[in-house]
Amino acid sequence: MADSPNGRSNFWTQANALLRKNLIFQKRNIKTNIQLIAFPFILCLLLVLIQTLVNNQLDKPSNRCGCTCVDTNGDGQCERTCGIEYSTLDQAFTCSIPHPPQWPPLLQIPAPQYRAVRTNFISYGDLPDDSCRRTGSCPATMLITGNNQTFGQSLARNMFARPFNVNFSDFLNSLADDVLGSSSMTQYTNFLEPALASNFPVDFLQPQCASNSQFSVPLQLGSVTVQKDVRCVQGLHLWRNSSSEINDELYKGYRRGNPERNINEIVAAYDFMNSNENLFNVSIWYNSTYKNDTGNHPLGFTRVPRSVNLASNTYLQLLLGPATQMLFEFVKEMPKPETEIRLDFSSLLGPLFFTWVILKQFPVVLTALVYEKQHRLRIMMKMHGLGDGPYWMISYAYFLAISLIYMLCFVIFGSAIGLKFFTLNDYSIQFVFYFLYINLQIALAFLVADLFSNVKTATVAGYIIVFGTGLLGGFLFQFFLEDSSFPKAGIIAMELYPGFSLYRGLYEFSQYSFNGNYMGTPGMRWKDLSNSDNGMREVLIIIAVEWIVVLGVAYYADQVVSSGKSPLFFLQKNQKNLSSSFRKPSLERQGSKVFVQMEKLDVEQEREKVEQLLLESSTSHSIICDNLKKIYPGRDGNPEKVAVRGLSLALPQGECFGMLGPNGAGKTSFINMMIGLIKPSSGTAYVQGLDILTDMDRIYTSMGVCPQHDLLWETLTGREHLLFYGRLKNLKGDSLTQAVEESLKSVNLFHGGVADKQAGKYSGGMKRRLSVAISLIGDPKVVYMDEPSTGLDPASRNMLWKVVKRAKQNRAIILTTHSMEEAEHLCDRLGIFVDGSLQCIGNPKEVFILL
Structure with a gap:
């Protein structure tokens, strides 16, 4: 599948960009990975240590079959003879009993x-x-x-x-x-x-x-x-x-x-x-x-x-008659060889300890997803062209690969040190069980991530789930498993909770390994799954079905919660591309003439210009805002807040439009509607002929954003950020390398090793410059900059202005600022934004005269 002719990156290009970024991110977190993998290693070693200490105690003569010296030939020479007849009651259990x-x-x-x-x-x-x-x-x-x-x-x-x-x-x-x-x-x-x-x-x-x-x-x-x-x-x-x-x-x-x-x-x-x-x-x-x-x-x-x-x-x-009797003389056991007392702690404690080991991956995946959500990195990637399909595929495959490596290390290490839990049970059954469960666990993490917006809260909740599930499994669920009078339907109902289905599978492994170690027989084999007492088959079915269901629900919830789509988005037909013909002026806009008459002449002319452009079949204007409104509902007894009041604006290609206004005027709300972070209460806007209400995913492919707050990965370098976003914009090979170097040079992040320094170690001004460079890489047709020079020293600000002035030649830029100097230097037109509406609009000199 080739990239589209208009320069948009295709599915696999986006997937490749995200995969490369994830691999770099994983490489930077190698210390955390080692600590994570060390947990099951330490736990397995602890089990071996306890088992060794206990077996040493069991090997004492007082716990082995009793022996004595017997003169068998009558020559005064005795031979050491062992047997139950020479044993105490504690020793008799270990003796050979022919x-x-x-x-x-x-x-x-x-x-x-x-x-x-x-x-x-x-x-x-x-x-x-x-x-x-x-x-x-x-x-x-x-x-x-x-x-x-x-x-x-x-x-x-x-x-x-x-x-x-x-x-x-x-x-x-x-x-x-x-x-x-x-x-x-x-x-x-x-x-x-x-x-x-x-x-x-x-x-x-x-x-x-x-x-x-x-x-x-x-x-x-x-x-x-x-x-x-x-x-x-x-x-x-x-x-x-x-x-x-x-x-x-x-x-x-x-x-x-x-x-x-x-x-x-x-x-x-x-x-x-x-x-x-x-x-x-x-x-x-x-x-x-x-x-x-x-x-x-x-x-x-x-x-x-x-x-x-x-x-x-x-x-x-x-x-x-009473003289008749069916004599019942005795009962007796089957013969047995000498028994060596051994306790396999990995089988006895395995269901509890190994439940904790496997579930420990859940908060790791959950916090990684919530981290991207909390720091708005997911929406930042989306605004630069990353589609939901590549994101889900690569993120899921990435977490699956990490979980598989984690489980592989766990099983290999447990087998290497001789834990019967692993060595006796068929490895193919173990692989199927672990593979299915870690898939279900990742799908659950994607679903649960929609409930959290803070990493610390998600981390605490994740570890409560881990340890709570293990304890409930060991001290409640196992009690019901071993109660033969408890109905099987009740057990299956409890296993619908994924943590209990995990515990049941580990419990079955432990029972087979314990009995196999005691009896000298193999552990669980595929044929054992047909045994009515073996719950592994029902567990595998439950986990597989839940995996498919939870994954579908998680994707649906992500589209509704994170992407802001309608709950019935899957029933809506694809909207037509509006690049050839805009919609007719709406009745709502036609009925707002009273409000229009109260506006100043320049603002009224801009509104009429928008209405005229919407009636034309084609236009050179990159951005057209049509009566855009945003009202935040009232909460806790407070009245509703009108952030943007019917904004109409037309912006041609090659123009930089500046928005000035005090804090709380609605500038950021306007930018957030244009970049898809929030939905308009009414009205709409068209970017490159595409409606922000229905075609935001397509708009993202030709859009660049410099948000008000820097949205960066702390462990990625400036160069790696630009490489990632450049790949999302379909830059490849030498073109990508050249674009990245030019971007770094333009914002003064190229020399002195700054480009290869992790963003977490950047100063505030360096992060701001990097955010501007990210917004411009890949030649986006529309760029939004929310206070781009905030926190910059005069020299850096002047250099940044030069970058923006060069960039606006072939693209439309909307820029918000508090600095009149910056507005005059960069903007072709200015709009003064107060209390959610434009008070005046025109070139900088006209606006400053009005002010």
Whole structure:
């Protein structure tokens, strides 16, 4: 696509200019970039350091499988032998267990103080009152229901009718005939039964308990002998009329707020439904409130098998007699090799820490965008011809490249130091996840930037979002993720917040890497995304969809908020080029004759000239202002402010028009309307035949602006500023170099290394001269200068005047000033601007005579 013949730069020329400027800007901020990249490096090193210190503690002999010296040959020479039989309870977890021990099957029985009693909420008369809790004698309750009450109660009576029988010389193996239970919490594995290895007593259920039905037996656990208390507990089976009654009672008997855990007061419940002598059909409720809720927990470790055995056994005994028994001797774990205790902190803490690492890019992008907005650099670039398309494409690609480099360094460094979070999970899944999220994050930054106009405010808000999201993810969102009862729809709804979708993805990576490190298996692979427990697939879909939606909304908001377009701009048809024919005088202008008659003759003649020019098919006038007005609405009880009152002005090519007036007269408001910073309240203006209301983007390509306040990048040099704006004006190669050097020389910024000095180190006068040079580079057809000589010493001011006088020969210039000397020296015509309107207009001598 070639540049247009009238000298306007095309899309790719503008994109190239912005890209070059961004690369220079990035090069100047290399120190900041190093500090940014150092953050994840330091965090990863901190994780490795903590992990090393903890693993050193875990490697101590007290935490490894126990060993002793054994004389195997009887020759007095001993060999060091290790095993669970030589280990303490703390060491046993790490030992090789080729033959796991056998443990008696148990029921989960609530502790005495938490067993079911009659209360205001549970008013069944067959429950004991709460006085039994004070004495610790409350029975362990089972609930029974079914279609046949007689049959169901007969089955229930057989559940623990056999007398307690134990062989103290072989305590564990003799317990298979007895109904045992415990209030201890179950574990992930069953290599060591917590009911036997803890301080909790073992309970045996009987219809009635004798007064001396509690005793203690020695129990050998590895190399340790413990005294285990065994006590009788009354087993109470109660009939309920339906399963819904049981559900209601179980719900009301669920105790919340216990300092250790939430528990249920009922041992188990059985619905024998339509069971009879020819059919056995039963549903079982089991007590799972004593299990550890993190991770997978097999049903065997929630003490379900004994409940199933009780129901099956009692049915056989009812049919075949009490001598019949389905013996349930033991439960045992699978064999396992020796286990080395290792904690992978990158997986344990990864979701929280790495959420902070990735989100840290958000305030960086946000502040860069708000900086351009606050210092009006975006509008300055736009006024010199940079279109929205090139700006969005290059800015987005620029931030994406920085974010990709940041994430690449993060993953490479984490992998290099051996963090399992990175090394075990498939790198292709990680790339897709990080790539999608950083795109969403950049789109969010573009959208949120429209809400801020101050860099400090945006920075504070950005970092609050970073740390707040991490903390909420770690201490709120993760709680819901690990709660199996929380609905999946609720999780998906929470993941619509981008920070939580990021946290969920990192959480999935951490779970797979932690389990892979513990089990010696690979981490997450693509096939794992089809697992119903893996939330990565839904996260990827949510992030991808949100990226597209947020990017579209951000672009729309930018067009409406920053560019000042109508909210329905996408429905408006392109306006015709008005270079061939202007609009007819408006009814509003025709109806303002009363106001015209009050104007002075010279101002009235200028208005009539404008009306005549608008009726002509062509004109040599570069600027025509048609009854331009600007009214600021009243605020806080103050009346509205009329800044510009129906200004009509015609300016031919080759003329410099000066506007004089006191502060607050409306000069800057007029300039801001002409350069597109604010919209007129009514009226319009035509620049090179283009309407400022509809064709401002096209006007920018042939316009130069020297604003009242210098809009410069602090880290770019004077030469780099001019190179950038020269490229926007379609200057290339030698023409660009020559134009830049001539501009620098004309404003006395070429010699002494000043041209290659950063603008942030310029004096106020040097910045002003650079702003004038920027406004004139690229041969713009129309130039606006708002008090260009402010802050200049006499020598610099005289030199600047020479530059402006040379420049006005082939362009139209509007210049505002407080200096009559400057106006007389530069301007072909002057207008005195007071209280928003022209008081007189003419050449400098005529105006000064009137004054």
